[in-house]
Amino acid sequence: MSNKFALSDLIDGIDREAEASVTGQLVAAFVAAVEDGRLAPGEKLPPTRALAEAAGVNHLTAARVYKRLAEEGYVTAQVGRGTFVRLRASAVVAEADSDEWQQYLLPERPASYAEQVHLEAFHSPFEPDVLSLGVGWASPDTLPTDDLRRIADEVFDDVGGEALAYLHVEGLPALREELAARGREAGFATDPDEIIVTSGARQGLDLAIRALLEPGDVAAIESPTFTGALISLQQSGARVIGIPFDEDGLDVDAFERVLARHEIKVLVLQAACQNPTGRDIPADKRARLIELARERSFFILEDGVYATMRYEGEPFPRLRAAAPAHVIYVDSLSKTVGGGLRLGWVAASGPLRSRLAALKASTDVHTSSLAQYMGLRYLASGAHERQLQRILPYYRERRDALLEALAAHLGGEYTAPHPVGGHHVWVTLARRMDEQLLRSEALRHGITYIPGAAATAQATGRTSLRLSFPLLSPDELREAVRRLARATESVRRRASLAATAAPS
Numbered sequence: 001m002s003n004k005f006a007l008s009d010l011i012d013g014i015d016r017e018a019e020a021s022v023t024g025q026l027v028a029a030f031v032a033a034v035e036d037g038r039l040a041p042g043e044k045l046p047p048t049r050a051l052a053e054a055a056g057v058n059h060l061t062a063a064r065v066y067k068r069l070a071e072e073g074y075v076t077a078q079v080g081r082g083t084f085v086r087l088r089a090s091a092v093v094a095e096a097d098s099d100e101w102q103q104y105l106l107p108e109r110p111a112s113y114a115e116q117v118h119l120e121a122f123h124s125p126f127e128p129d130v131l132s133l134g135v136g137w138a139s140p141d142t143l144p145t146d147d148l149r150r151i152a153d154e155v156f157d158d159v160g161g162e163a164l165a166y167l168h169v170e171g172l173p174a175l176r177e178e179l180a181a182r183g184r185e186a187g188f189a190t191d192p193d194e195i196i197v198t199s200g201a202r203q204g205l206d207l208a209i210r211a212l213l214e215p216g217d218v219a220a221i222e223s224p225t226f227t228g229a230l231i232s233l234q235q236s237g238a239r240v241i242g243i244p245f246d247e248d249g250l251d252v253d254a255f256e257r258v259l260a261r262h263e264i265k266v267l268v269l270q271a272a273c274q275n276p277t278g279r280d281i282p283a284d285k286r287a288r289l290i291e292l293a294r295e296r297s298f299f300i301l302e303d304g305v306y307a308t309m310r311y312e313g314e315p316f317p318r319l320r321a322a323a324p325a326h327v328i329y330v331d332s333l334s335k336t337v338g339g340g341l342r343l344g345w346v347a348a349s350g351p352l353r354s355r356l357a358a359l360k361a362s363t364d365v366h367t368s369s370l371a372q373y374m375g376l377r378y379l380a381s382g383a384h385e386r387q388l389q390r391i392l393p394y395y396r397e398r399r400d401a402l403l404e405a406l407a408a409h410l411g412g413e414y415t416a417p418h419p420v421g422g423h424h425v426w427v428t429l430a431r432r433m434d435e436q437l438l439r440s441e442a443l444r445h446g447i448t449y450i451p452g453a454a455a456t457a458q459a460t461g462r463t464s465l466r467l468s469f470p471l472l473s474p475d476e477l478r479e480a481v482r483r484l485a486r487a488t489e490s491v492r493r494r495a496s497l498a499a500t501a502a503p504s
Contacts (some may be wrong), residue, residue, distance in 0.1 A: 007046060007054045009033075014055065017498055021436055022057060026065045027072075034074050034085055045075065045083045058443040060120060071110075112234050117454035118227045124448040125471055131480040133449040136275065136335070136423035136468045142391045143338045147383050148374060155373045163370045169361045171197025171345070172369070175376040179345055182379070187321025188304065188329040189347040196346050196356055199367045200339065201305045201332035204346035205268075206232045207363070208301050208328045211355045212266050213238040220258060221268040222250055224426060224455040224464065226275045229268050229303065238265070242457025245274060247417035249281035252288050259296055266299040271319050273306035276426040276455060276466040278399075278419020286319060293326040299352075304331040305344075308388060310421035311396040324349055333375060335423065336387055342368060343375045395423065401474035402467060405481035413488070423470045428452070429463040429488070438463065438491050445483040445490075 010029040014022060033039040045051075045066070052062035066083050069075040076086045111119075121134035155163050170176065176192040183189025198204040205228065213219055215237030221230060223242030233240045241258055244251040250269060258264065267289070271281045281289070293300055302319045320327035332344030344367075348356055360366070378384060402425055406414065416427045435451050442449065452464025465484075469477055 007051070009038075011055055016434075016437065016494075022055070023061055023064055023068070023436075026051075026055060026057075026062075027068045030065070030069055031072070031074055039085050041085050043085045044081075045085070047082065058440045060443070061440060064116075112231065114227045114230050114234065114454045117450060118231060121227075121448065121450060127448075129446055130443075131447045131476055131483065132471055133447060133467045133469070133480055133484075136470060137339055138335050138337075138391075139394070139470050142394055144378075144383065144387055147378065147381075147387075148337075151374050151377045151381075152370070154377060155370065159373060163373050165369060167366045167369050167372065169196075169357055169366050171195065171367060172372040172376060175372050175379075176345075178376055178379050183329075183347060186307075186315075187317035187319075188302075188331065189320070190324070194324075194347045194349050194353065196348070196353070196360055197367045197372060198330075198332075198344045198346055198360065199342045199364060200334055201303060201330045201344040202228050203363070204330035204332070204344050205229050205301070205303060207356050207359045208330065208346060208348070209233055209236050209266070209268075210359055211352060212299060212301075217265045218262045219266050219268065220255065220264050221457055222270065222274065223457045223460075224276050224452065224466070225268070225457070226270070226303065227450065227454050229301075230455070230457060233268065240457050243267070245269075245277060245279075247277065247279050249274075249279055249285050250289070252285045252292075255289075256292065259292065264296070264298045266301050267293075268301045268303070270303045270306065272304065272316060273309055273419070273421030275303075275306055275422055276424040276450070276468075277417045278306075278422040278424060278426070279417050280313065280316065280420060283316065286316065287322075290319065290322045290326070293323055298326070300327045302327055302329050304329060305335055306422040307331070309335055309392070309395065309423065311392060311399065312420040320347060328352065333384075336384065336391065337375075337378065341371050341375070343371045395470055398469040398472065398474060398477060399425070401477045402469045402481065405478045406467075408478075409481050409485040410488070423468050425467045425469070427465045427467055429465075431492070432461070432463050433488070433491050433495065435463055437494075438487060441491050442484060442487040445487045447480050447483045447487070449484075 010026065013029055014025050016022060018025065048062040048066060049059055051065065052059045055062065066075060066077065070077060074086055075083050077083045124130055124132040124134045173192065175197060176195040179195050180189050180192040189195055198207065209232045213236040217238040218241065219233050219238045220241045220243050221233055222245040224245065241262065243255045243258065271286060273280065289300065300319055304318055307315065318329055320329045329347040330344065333341060334344065346356060399419060406416065406427065413430050414427050416425050419425055435453055439451050450466035452462065453459065455466055472480060
């Protein structure tokens with residue numbers, strides 16, 4: 001960097017107690033240096049790791065600073081060379097090996113906080129020396145690889161090339177028959193024609209939201225919730241209103257107050273073993289939601305991916321059993337058989353079902369043929385029931401280890417609903433702290449998780465964390481919570497020192 005500008009100049013101006021985020025302050029400091037000439041066109045910026053170390057932030061934050069600068073047109077990244085202050089637009093576009101010209105053609109669509117966190121969480125399990133509490137993926141140790149290897153051989157022996165050929169948009173008819181039979185037992189479907197096979201439950205959620213909403217509509221969603229569902233709602237252009245969800249399930253009284261003021265088109269929720277609280281919606285609240293859907297003519301989009309991941313209590317019928325015309329049901333085999341199979345389904349009826357099929361056809365034509373043939377044989381053989389009997393004790397042990405570690409290392413400093421199922425614990429700290437600072441400090445200690453603001457539709461004024469336990473052993477979970485406790489103590493200590501040093 002030039003003699004006119006040094007990293008120390010930039011760091012000295014950062015106020016960690018300010019309302020503006022550290023990321024935003026760093027971006028603003030670089031912008032000011034470019035615009036007043038301290039950083040000249042073509043000048044190379046320090047590596048992101050150097051910026052992270054100097055500013056006391058994690059590497060992801062430093063990378064985000066440079067990404068923001070690139071999005072705003074101040075810098076350009078050149079593979080293998082580094083990040084440079086941008087020249088005039090015409091000069092940059094003229095560079096044959098530069099990709100800077102793309103920003104002038106791409107539509108402006110800044111990623112939401114939930115979207116940024118969601119993407120980063122998907123990278124965290126692959127980071128070395130990091131204990132990931134950030135994803136609820138099924139553990140590879142539990143996946144039925146022997147069964148699936150045998151079934152794959154049988155599929156190719158029996159149907160040959162058909163296993164790789166095109167299928168009906170809605171899915172393999174025999175698989176839809178099998179899913180409908182299970183739907184009659186669980187309450188989510190009665191007829192194969194209601195079923196559309198999808199590439200995971202995530203696609204089912206996205207298709208349903210795209211079918212239902214357009215900009216200007218109003219949607220409601222449980223809060224906290226699955227970040228993927230929140231992202232799809234935000235991308236629809238609809239106004240999104242969060243409805244509190246706690247140990248007693250969805251706050252139906254709060255939802256009724258929202259209904260009195262807004263014309264809600266869809267309510268998105270998980271009625272059983274909810275992500276992230278692990279709680280159920282009780283029977284009386286379920287009945288009231290169905291009444292409201294009929295009275296006010298709105299849809300309920302029910303995500304049931306964790307409904308079979310139950311450690312305690314008796315299961316409820318799916319909501320769709322009571323009101324099939326008002327409830328769209330989404331599910332998958334991702335949490336039991338493996339997310340990499342990408343095998344899910346959506347159950348719906350009427351014009352909505354036709355619209356879902358049309359969207360599916362225009363999105364990816366149909367879900368993997370091989371996955372569908374394998375899924376059919378796996379389910380029809382009874383292997384899925386045996387798989388549940390095998391894996392539920394495995395995950396229950398990890399849930400209990402996480403809860404015990406929280407009590408041991410953070411006792412008195414948090415509250416958390418007791419999860420009756422699912423892969424997560426929703427922790428709310430008793431004392432509020434800077435969420436971004438805590439997340440950075442936790443990463444410095446070698447752990448990741450989903451911060452509360454990425455899983456809630458509106459700010460709550462509390463500091464919450466979604467901690468996911470399936471990928472770690474009980475010992476790793478205990479170590480992860482020890483690190484989390486150290487991170488929270490470090491943030492509190494820094495906040496206390498800053499308050500003491502502040503002028504009276």
